[in-house]
Amino acid sequence: MMAMLPENMKSKLSWDSVQSEFGSTESIFVAFGKKNENIFNQKALSHLWELTNALQKIDEVEKVTSISSIPKIESADGFLEIVPLQPKSELSESQIDNIVKYLNDNSSIKKRSVSRNDNYFNVLVKPTDNIPHNILRDAVVQVGDSLLSKNYEIHYGGTAYITGSVPGMIKKDISMLLFIGLALMSIVLLFNIRNLFAVGMIFSIIIQSLLVMSGMMGWITHFTGSENFYFTIINSSMPIILLTIANSDGVHFVTKFFKEMRKTGDAHQSVSEAMDTLLIPIFLTSITTIAAFLALYFAPIKQLMGYGICLSIGILYAFILSLTFLPAALSLKKWELKSLAISRASFTENLMKAFGQVVVSKPKNILLIGFVTMLIGIAGLNKLVVDVNIANFFKEDTEFRNSIDFIDEQMTGTMDIRVRVEGNLKDPLALYEIEKIQTLLEKNSSVTTSFSIADALKQMHRILMDDDPEFDVIPEEKQKVSNLLLMYSMSGDYDDLSSMVDYNYNTGLITALSSVMSTDQIISFVKEIEYFVSKLKEVKNVSVTGMAVVIRDLIFLVIESSVLSISFSMLIICVITSLFFRSLTWGFLSIVPLAAAVLINFGFMGISGIYLSHVTALLSSVIIGVGVDFSIHYIYQYKRLSKEASSDKISKNVINEVGYPIILDSVSNMSFGALLFSSFIPVQYVGGLMVFAMFSTSFGTLTLLASIVHLLKKNKLIGSKIS
Amino acid sequence: MRVIFFFCLFSIIYSQSGLEIAKLINERSIPISMSSKISMTLTNSKNKTRKSVMISKSTNRNKYQLIWVLEPKSDRGMSFLKKEHSDQNHEMRIWLPAYNKIRRINANRMSDSFMGSDLSYEDMTSRSLSENNYFRLEDEIIEGVSYYVLKVIPKAEFRNSYGMHKIWVSKEDLYIVKENSFDKKNKLKKMKTFFYTKIENYFVVSKIFVNDIQKNHTTNLNIENIKVDSDIDSDLFQEKSLKRIPSY
Numbered sequence: 006m007m008a009m010l011p012e013n014m015k016s017k018l019s020w021d022s023v024q025s026e027f028g029s030t031e032s033i034f035v036a037f038g039k040k041n042e043n044i045f046n047q048k049a050l051s052h053l054w055e056l057t058n059a060l061q062k063i064d065e066v067e068k069v070t071s072i073s074s075i076p077k078i079e080s081a082d083g084f085l086e087i088v089p090l091q092p093k094s095e096l097s098e099s100q101i102d103n104i105v106k107y108l109n110d111n112s113s114i115k116k117r118s119v120s121r122n123d124n125y126f127n128v129l130v131k132p133t134d135n136i137p138h139n140i141l142r143d144a145v146v147q148v149g150d151s152l153l154s155k156n157y158e159i160h161y162g163g164t165a166y167i168t169g170s171v172p173g174m175i176k177k178d179i180s181m182l183l184f185i186g187l188a189l190m191s192i193v194l195l196f197n198i199r200n201l202f203a204v205g206m207i208f209s210i211i212i213q214s215l216l217v218m219s220g221m222m223g224w225i226t227h228f229t230g231s232e233n234f235y236f237t238i239i240n241s242s243m244p245i246i247l248l249t250i251a252n253s254d255g256v257h258f259v260t261k262f263f264k265e266m267r268k269t270g271d272a273h274q275s276v277s278e279a280m281d282t283l284l285i286p287i288f289l290t291s292i293t294t295i296a297a298f299l300a301l302y303f304a305p306i307k308q309l310m311g312y313g314i315c316l317s318i319g320i321l322y323a324f325i326l327s328l329t330f331l332p333a334a335l336s337l338k339k340w341e342l343k344s345l346a347i348s349r350a351s352f353t354e355n356l357m358k359a360f361g362q363v364v365v366s367k368p369k370n371i372l373l374i375g376f377v378t379m380l381i382g383i384a385g386l387n388k389l390v391v392d393v394n395i396a397n398f399f400k401e402d403t404e405f406r407n408s409i410d411f412i413d414e415q416m417t418g419t420m421d422i423r424v425r426v427e428g429n430l431k432d433p434l435a436l437y438e439i440e441k442i443q444t445l446l447e448k449n450s451s452v453t454t455s456f457s458i459a460d461a462l463k464q465m466h467r468i469l470m471d472d473d474p475e476f477d478v479i480p481e482e483k484q485k486v487s488n489l490l491l492m493y494s495m496s497g498d499y500d501d502l503s504s505m506v507d508y509n510y511n512t513g514l515i516t517a518l519s520s521v522m523s524t525d526q527i528i529s530f531v532k533e534i535e536y537f538v539s540k541l542k543e544v545k546n547v548s549v550t551g552m553a554v555v556i557r558d559l560i561f562l563v564i565e566s567s568v569l570s571i572s573f574s575m576l577i578i579c580v581i582t583s584l585f586f587r588s589l590t591w592g593f594l595s596i597v598p599l600a601a602a603v604l605i606n607f608g609f610m611g612i613s614g615i616y617l618s619h620v621t622a623l624l625s626s627v628i629i630g631v632g633v634d635f636s637i638h639y640i641y642q643y644k645r646l647s648k649e650a651s652s653d654k655i656s657k658n659v660i661n662e663v664g665y666p667i668i669l670d671s672v673s674n675m676s677f678g679a680l681l682f683s684s685f686i687p688v689q690y691v692g693g694l695m696v697f698a699m700f701s702t703s704f705g706t707l708t709l710l711a712s713i714v715h716l717l718k719k720n721k722l723i724g725s726k727i728s
Numbered sequence: 729m730r731v732i733f734f735f736c737l738f739s740i741i742y743s744q745s746g747l748e749i750a751k752l753i754n755e756r757s758i759p760i761s762m763s764s765k766i767s768m769t770l771t772n773s774k775n776k777t778r779k780s781v782m783i784s785k786s787t788n789r790n791k792y793q794l795i796w797v798l799e800p801k802s803d804r805g806m807s808f809l810k811k812e813h814s815d816q817n818h819e820m821r822i823w824l825p826a827y828n829k830i831r832r833i834n835a836n837r838m839s840d841s842f843m844g845s846d847l848s849y850e851d852m853t854s855r856s857l858s859e860n861n862y863f864r865l866e867d868e869i870i871e872g873v874s875y876y877v878l879k880v881i882p883k884a885e886f887r888n889s890y891g892m893h894k895i896w897v898s899k900e901d902l903y904i905v906k907e908n909s910f911d912k913k914n915k916l917k918k919m920k921t922f923f924y925t926k927i928e929n930y931f932v933v934s935k936i937f938v939n940d941i942q943k944n945h946t947t948n949l950n951i952e953n954i955k956v957d958s959d960i961d962s963d964l965f966q967e968k969s970l971k972r973i974p975s976y
Contacts, residue, residue, distance in 0.1 A: 026774075084822075084831040431802050469827065484826035487802035492824065494844030496837065499772060499945060508776035 009237075009306045009559060016558045019548035023425050027504050027514045028067060029132050030423055030551065031165040033142065034412055035060075035149045037157040038125030045105055045123060047096055049157075053126050054094040056152050060128065063144045065136040068500070070129040072118050076501055077107055078493070080468050085489070087497035110472070111464060116454040117518075120415040125160070127416050132165055142169030162412030162419055164552050170405065171398070172237065175685060179241055182679050182688075186245075189676035190252070197353050197669050198259060200346035206334050207255035210326045214251045215244055218319030225315070234311035241620070242691060243316055249674045249699075250294060251323035253634050254287050256673065258331055260354075260666040266340065266347045276336040284328060286641040290634040291324035293581050297574035297629050304566040353672075354665040360707065361660030368656075368712035368719075375709035379601050382608025389611035391560045392524045392618055398685050413520035417453045420522060422446065423551040424515040424534065426544035430458060431486045431510050435543040436479045439515060442547075445537050446517040449530055455517040458506040465489045513544075519553070524560055527553045567622040571603055574629045582637065586644065594714060595640055598705035599632040605701045606694060620687035621694065632702035635671075638663045639706050643714060656715040664707055671703035746862030746878045749897060754857065756902045759930050759956035761787040766795070766951050770845055773944035780843065784951075785960055785974070791854070792965040796973045797843070807970040808842070812853055820849055823970035830967060839889035846918060846938040846947040850889060851909075859886040865894070874899040890917070903931055916941050927956050 010017040038044045057073040077090040108115035118127055132141045153159050194204045226234040265275035301313030399406035412419050428435040439459045446455045463477050470476035480486050506513045531554050538547040575596045583592025643659045680692025766782045786793040791812040797803045805825035812818045820833035838850040865877040876897040882888035891914050896906040907920040918940050925934035936949040
């Protein structure tokens with residue numbers, strides 16, 4: 006997620022400075038215990054000791070915080086002394102009672118160490134800087150499972166665990182579903198084209214393009230070292246998009262080839278005719294799609310730059326193969342003229358002939374239906390909900406979601422909010438303001454706990470004053486604060502306070518842990534915090550960051566990127582087609598189905614309650630990538646056939662010509678509806694929306710565009726000469 | 729004649745054991761009393777620093793010492809008293825002015841840090857010959873200077889937080905120039921380097937650099953305005969003196 010944020014974004018800058026000053030704030034929680042059984046017993050504490058030491062030995066781990074490792078501040082001769090809370094592995098009953106008492110006296114520490122009902126211990130694993138979370142996650146889970154799985158329930162959580170687990174899980178899930186999608190696609194193509202060799206050639210183009218795209222991604226990453234070219238969750242839709250576009254080129258060529266074969270029976274002549282008819286539209290669809298994806302270079306989410314460039318390379322390669330490799334393969338094959346593929350038109354092809362008749366006979370009705378559908382889509386846009394919270398990616402009652410829910414319900418929660426403050430943090434006035442910020446944070450019902458240097462000082466002050474609860478306050482004098490900190494530094498470790506205050510006591514970090522919040526809650530909560538801290542006087546340069554804030558900023562970026570890329574892509578497509586057809590009207594017409602499909606899809610998402618996230622937002626790329634192809638094929642054939650037929654028959658002939666490949670392309674791409682069976686909710690949405698997008702773009706072209714062009718032509722508002 | 733004398737001395741020294749060299753170190757001439765101003769710079773793993781300024785007075789060959797903190801302002805007035813006894817436990821006390829409290833440092837807290845530095849109270853006390861075993865290692869020549877190298881192992885019956893020390897002693901004037909201290913698992917814990925300056929007839933420490941390898945933290949002590957054998961009354965080294973910063 007962090008890689009998606011622009012370098013100069015405020016929350017990203019705050020995040021980076023927090024990571025550099027206070028170490029990584031992304032952690033893994035390991036909770037273990039047994040339901041309805043008190044965890045404070047000799048055996049469990051011994052296992053906790055063993056787990057803490059084993060985790061500490063992992064190279065990727067910087068610090069492990071648990072009852073076995075946290076320091077205990079106690080009073081000795083009226084002074085502070087820092088000793089281990091758990092002095093050794095094997096404890097006596099009285100030592101266990103002491104630990105329980107200390108935790109009960111210090112609720113903030115207890116909340117971070119034990120579950121709400123004392124049934125589970127919690128271990129916080131902090132990674133070393135710049136360690137890939139998947140490596141950390143694997144190492145922690147391996148240690149945790151090997152030591153605890155026989156005796157306890159184990160739950161893992163925390164942002165580092167989620168971000169470390171998700172990419173691998175998605176990769177596995179999508180790989181399987183893509184395979185199913187491809188299998189379904191091949192069945193659809195075989196059923197309609199009815200020739201194994203031709204379908205094999207289409208698949209060959211798809212696979213070669215995918216290999217080139219993935220390979221180029223690797224080489225570019227190798228040579229530039231840029232994170233923009235990493236394959237992340239945002240790139241998971243790339244194979245599907247390229248697949249649909251490469252499939253489109255192949256389907257158009259192959260269907261045209263068989264149509265010509267039925268007429269001439271000569272493979273060379275059929276290939277030649279298909280080349281004549283499709284060279285320009287395939288070139289044009291490729292160039293517009295490439296331009297649309299290259300427009301992602303300007304998207305605020307920088308990873309979309311790599312996304313656009315690599316996808317463009319794949320599209321270019323698919324274009325080259327469609328007009329070199331595919332015609333060559335088709336012309337070299339010895340064709341059996343009596344074969345079903347050549348001798349008879351398919352069911353879908355015949356159906357499109359009838360469909361063309363309907364469009365031509367009732368263009369106004371079709372146009373009306375199109376507009377009404379678009380209006381419903383526009384109305385649905387208001388209901389569109391943005392949510393990029395990764396915890397909501399998982400279905401309820403799955404193992405992974407249960408773990409996240411467990412950490413939310415029983416422990417401190419998965420999300421974090423960090424408030425970085427500057428000032429003289431030995432000054433009680435600054436510390437009072439930190440306390441006020443914490444009070445505000447803890448007012449939110451989702452926040453489970455918060456901690457800062459103010460808490461540590463209150464605890465030290467109380468313990469120094471004979472553990473009198475009356476002194477559980479920030480000392481009222483600067484020198485007392487300073488004396489407390491110096492006393493702590495005498496017997497404590499420098500690092501004990503390093504997650505809350507910097508070495509010079511000039512920068513502090515307030516941490517609030519919370520259960521999962523909805524995106525709306527996050528936005529309003531962060532706004533409230535930012536307003537509150539803007540009024541503070543003693544602490545300066547206050548910045549709010551943490552996963553919750555990152556999610557908020559990502560939401561705005563997702564919306565901005567989507568709107569920008571859609572608008573810019575349409576503009577580019579309109580300009581290119583206007584230049585090519587030497588008419589602004591044709592340029593506008595080329596983006597009509599596209600615009601309609603985008604409105605209807607996002608409106609449908611709003612109506613059906615599908616969240617707009619950084620994954621589903623990329624569906625607009627699929628719509629643009631495929632939708633523009635359909636309209637360009639339609640317009641080009643319309644202009645080409647207008648030379649050969651009277652104006653009454655043009656539309657019907659065009660639908661006869663391009664309707665079949667468009668529908669076949671669309672239906673075969675609908676095979677990726679297999680993604681509906683994914684374990685990940687956004688991927689399910691992509692699967693469902695893919696089917697919807699294919700339907701809306703193909704039918705948008707064959708109804709809305711066809712009827713508009715037909716009516717404009719009928720009223721002599723457009724010409725049809727081809728340049 | 730002089731050649732014969734040095735030859736004899738060389739032969740005697742060469743054959744000396746670790747313990748004998750340690751005795752020679754302890755017997756070398758050091759000031760009876762001393763006062764100085766100490767600037768201490770602590771640096772953490774992120775290269776952030778904390779600075780403080782202290783004044784120190786000692787007597788009885790550094791067995792009695794008082795240190796008062798002048799800076800930072802927020803810690804001004806904090807002070808430290810040390811009295812080493814040969815027949816009983818050492819006395820150590822700290823005065824916290826803001827809380828009006830004097831803390832006695834127990835023998836079991838000798839490994840605690842002095843003012844948050846990398847020096848422990850244990851590091852600040854003289855090393856008793858009877859509480860350690862001394863082993864002579866192979867001599868070393870570093871940058872043209874010859875050193876005795878000793879391994880010092882604390883005896884098990886005495887409380888100590890270290891497992892072993894390795895010290896480098898200048899052959900020429902018997903001053904410790906370097907000391908590496910190892911924890912009880914024999915892992916290198918601290919590297920201490922000592923620098924000397926000649927004042928009157930003594931070589932006194934003018935700078936100490938300590939690097940805590942395990943914590944990646946350093947302490948740099950610069951000792952300035954050193955006055956030796958000035959008239960410092962032994963009565964000064966009492967608890968009540970902790971509460972009053974002397975004029976300097």
